Amino acid sequence: MNRFRRLSLAFAVAGAVGVAAPAAASALTTITISGATASYPLVSLLASKYVKTHPNKVKFKITQGGAQIGVNDVAAGRVSIGDVSRDPVASDPAGLVFYPVAKYGICVVTNKSNPVSNLSSSQVTSIFTGKTINWSQVSGATASGPIDLISRTSVAGVLTSFQTLFLEGKKVSTKAAEEPSEGLMRAKIESDPNAIGFVSNYQSDKGTVNAVGLNGVACNHQNVKTGAYTGTARFYEVTKGKANGAASAFIGWIEKSAAAKKIINTQWLTI
Amino acid sequence: MLERLRHPWSDTRAERTLGAVSLLVCAVVVAMVVFVAIHAWPVFHYNGLSWLGSGGNVGRQIAAMQTTTQHPPPSAYHLRAWPLVYGTILTTSIAVVLALAISILSSIFIVELAPARLRRIAIPVIRLLASVPSVIYGLIGILVLVPFVGNHLITTAEKESVQNVVLLTGAGLSVTVVILTVMITPIMVALICEALVSVPNSWREGAVALGVNPLRAMLAVTLRAARPAIVAAAVLATARALGEAIMISMVSGGNSFAPKPIDGLVFLFEPLRTLASGIVDFREGIGAPALGSTLYAWALLLLFAAFVLSIGGYLIKLPLRKYQVRG
Numbered sequence: 079m080n081r082f083r084r085l086s087l088a089f090a091v092a093g094a095v096g097v098a099a100p101a102a103a104s105a106l107t108t109i110t111i112s113g114a115t116a117s118y119p120l121v122s123l124l125a126s127k128y129v130k131t132h133p134n135k136v137k138f139k140i141t142q143g144g145a146q147i148g149v150n151d152v153a154a155g156r157v158s159i160g161d162v163s164r165d166p167v168a169s170d171p172a173g174l175v176f177y178p179v180a181k182y183g184i185c186v187v188t189n190k191s192n193p194v195s196n197l198s199s200s201q202v203t204s205i206f207t208g209k210t211i212n213w214s215q216v217s218g219a220t221a222s223g224p225i226d227l228i229s230r231t232s233v234a235g236v237l238t239s240f241q242t243l244f245l246e247g248k249k250v251s252t253k254a255a256e257e258p259s260e261g262l263m264r265a266k267i268e269s270d271p272n273a274i275g276f277v278s279n280y281q282s283d284k285g286t287v288n289a290v291g292l293n294g295v296a297c298n299h300q301n302v303k304t305g306a307y308t309g310t311a312r313f314y315e316v317t318k319g320k321a322n323g324a325a326s327a328f329i330g331w332i333e334k335s336a337a338a339k340k341i342i343n344t345q346w347l348t349i
Numbered sequence: 350m351l352e353r354l355r356h357p358w359s360d361t362r363a364e365r366t367l368g369a370v371s372l373l374v375c376a377v378v379v380a381m382v383v384f385v386a387i388h389a390w391p392v393f394h395y396n397g398l399s400w401l402g403s404g405g406n407v408g409r410q411i412a413a414m415q416t417t418t419q420h421p422p423p424s425a426y427h428l429r430a431w432p433l434v435y436g437t438i439l440t441t442s443i444a445v446v447l448a449l450a451i452s453i454l455s456s457i458f459i460v461e462l463a464p465a466r467l468r469r470i471a472i473p474v475i476r477l478l479a480s481v482p483s484v485i486y487g488l489i490g491i492l493v494l495v496p497f498v499g500n501h502l503i504t505t506a507e508k509e510s511v512q513n514v515v516l517l518t519g520a521g522l523s524v525t526v527v528i529l530t531v532m533i534t535p536i537m538v539a540l541i542c543e544a545l546v547s548v549p550n551s552w553r554e555g556a557v558a559l560g561v562n563p564l565r566a567m568l569a570v571t572l573r574a575a576r577p578a579i580v581a582a583a584v585l586a587t588a589r590a591l592g593e594a595i596m597i598s599m600v601s602g603g604n605s606f607a608p609k610p611i612d613g614l615v616f617l618f619e620p621l622r623t624l625a626s627g628i629v630d631f632r633e634g635i636g637a638p639a640l641g642s643t644l645y646a647w648a649l650l651l652l653f654a655a656f657v658l659s660i661g662g663y664l665i666k667l668p669l670r671k672y673q674v675r676g
Contacts, residue, residue: 143632143633144633145633146415146633146634146635146636146637147632147633149636150633150635150636153636154636167416168416168417168418169415169416169417169418169419169637171419171636172419211512211513212509212512222505223505223508223509224505224508224509224512224516224517225516226516226518227516228518231603231630231631231633232408232411232412232415232631232634233415233631233633233634233640234633249409249412252406252408252409252604253514253515253516253604254516254604255516255518255520255602255603255604255620256408256603256604256630257603258598258603258629258630258633262491262599265491265492266518269492269495269496269499269500270496270499270500270518270519271500272508272518273518
């Protein structure tokens, strides 16, 4: 009986804490964000800076999942802001407003042991549409044997941008293995000497994979910044209707403040 | 409130409460099936049963669904889901057959042959293994097994032999089946061990007294008496294998290809996608109505498979009832 009493006391305390904690936090407005895995590093940096510069006003809850999840969540009202790594498309739900916040480079990447330094647009198209299938047909490649194409699942924002920017709207070959996130794509390229794929420049700048130049211009933050590199796409913050309240303040802060611009320019590029 | 709960309940009160809880569970299950079926309906309405057939490329068909508007025409629902259905059947059946053989043999060893000290360690360890979350197996698969298979087991010649049809990157049938087998074996061993232990010793002794050697007694008496438990274990393991999503999504190669046995050894390395891992892979696109509906249709198919499985398990066990061990 004594044990039971102690147990119920423990439950009561746990319950009280559970009720009290949200009550204490409710003074803060929570901005919920979900979406693109590619823009997650940027958004979480921006959010933590925003919390520092606006103490005791807002807190953030950020989850990833993919551009399409961001679009779906914000359209359904599950989050205040959706992160999207591609331009708006026809199938997006009506009534969404896209705020461009940053530009990023999409790099074609290969394994470190296969340091291809440069590919032309037509070579990239030929490889990713499955016309060039062997590394022996690619000049500068040290790998031998078939090319392992690694792509993203068809709902990824970066894939949509990649097909528009690099393949002139053509589709990546159906033979490609489809990875559900940028991180898994990078992991796959790191472990497979014959692999080729594409990630945002934030991932390739980490240096664990070999970033391939496009038409003679290396894919790195410097060239994305100067505009020399042409494979750049945009990150958007998306709201249902025009942004209002805390979300609007946050998006406005990203667009205007010097602190936000500084963060964006570390790895990405301001609009 | 707590004070009142501590008193013993009257029979009627306990009966009503427990009845209400079990009714609630039934209602939730029915509501879930109905919800999934309603969302899946357009797919079957527009495609008919040829939806289950093969034809075209699933990846392309899914990508096409993505680009339609919020009110898609019936043609947007076009899909031929056979590669995924086939992938599910293939991985599940191979893994369950392998796991069944391994688990029966190892249970016999643990219960009948192993020294008592080893048995005391082995049984808790197997129980622990049975509760390892599948994502951990997936992680080991993607970091260790997939690179190993891709870089050491698959030869360039093998890759080139099929390079016009499919790419072999290491992730595929073999890694999926190996991990799936490792995942479902412990739970089967735990269940079968329990059944073998509960076979009365007198049955065994009786058989030995009639002049049968111990191995024969084990096969003819102990294992026979444990058959209902073996079926139950197989059903449970099959259900787990059918519904496994995250792990398979990580190690199956992410391509809706239907592995072809005609390719010989290469068959083992070909990528695939199962219904459950497909739902994980494309969950992002659930907002596009046609794709959302398609994912629900896959889910409905899995629910149906689980239903058939439990009915099947029941039917198989029915004639075995007379051998059932009663404690």
